[in-house]
Amino acid sequence: MDFRTLMLYAHIAAGVVSLITMVIAYTTKKGPKAHAKVGRIYGYGMIGVGLTAVILFFMGASTFLLLIAFFSTYLVLVGWRFASNRKGAVTGIDTALMQFGFLGGIALLAFGAYIFTAGTPPFGMSKSFGIAPIVFGVISIALATQQYILNRDGISARGKKRISLHVTYMGAGTISTVTAFTITIFDHSVFTWLGATAIGTPLLIWNQMGVSKGKIASSVTSDEQD
Structure with a gap:
């Protein structure tokens, strides 16, 4: 087995792990137990997708697939950051992710x-x-701009707003991950690239409404409320 084939298998394996853990994370109660643990595996899987996509790009893979892998990984990393950043601290991690989003969008x-x-x-x-x-x-640029606006005062979102943003970015990352999967299995068409966005966006909005109305359980603590 040559190195390119090995990286391709690793890319596919990371994608499969991400898809499976994504489904589990979305169907478990939101909180620090099962949901958070599965979510971390999802995050690591997406990092694997992004890193192997970079290697495959330098070995002749599609530029667009590299960009989509980047886009998916960026969204998941920002969503992960919102999940873990309970105190709303703004650090170099947030700045790097924001710049990552702007550059990828451009x-x-x-x-x-x-x-x-x-x-x-x-x-x-x-x-x-x-x-x-x-x-x-x-x-990508719109979400990176949102990050900039949130962080420019030196403190990021907390409470329900933090959870809402976590849902937004993880949801968008999920849509992008499903998109990458469908174009790998099916042909290149506008539908395979945008179909997941058209279907997933209303579901994401519905999920957001559930968070804002308190109908979706989360681990927001009373001392973190806005």
Whole structure:
């Protein structure tokens, strides 16, 4: 087995672990026990997805797949940060993640523009496919901007707002992870790239409403409430 094949298997394995733990995390009671433990495995799995995607990129894999792997990993890491940052401290970790989001969003926008303007779009894509990376790029920049606004006063979100943001970023990371899975199994089309977004976004909004109304159990403590 050559190194590229080994990395491909590792990438797939990390993705499968992430998908399984993602489902378990979403179906267990939110709190410091099972949900948090499974969520950490999900986070480590997504780090594995991101790292192996970088290696595969340098070995000839698609630029767009690298960007989507980055996007998914970025979202999950920020969601993980909100889950663990109960005190709302702003550190270099938050700054690095914010910069990560801005740079990745710009790269996705640039790739979308390239698809629209190239004489022959890459990877057999049609020009209309350029809308997909642009959508993800806009989302990445919007979320990084939200991070900047939250952190500019030196303290991040706490209480229910922190949990709500955790749900937002983890939910968006889940949508992106499912997207990466579907394009690996099915063909490259606008539907396979944006289908999970179209289906997952209403579910994410519903989940957010449940958090804000207290219908979804979480580990927010009384001394952390806003």
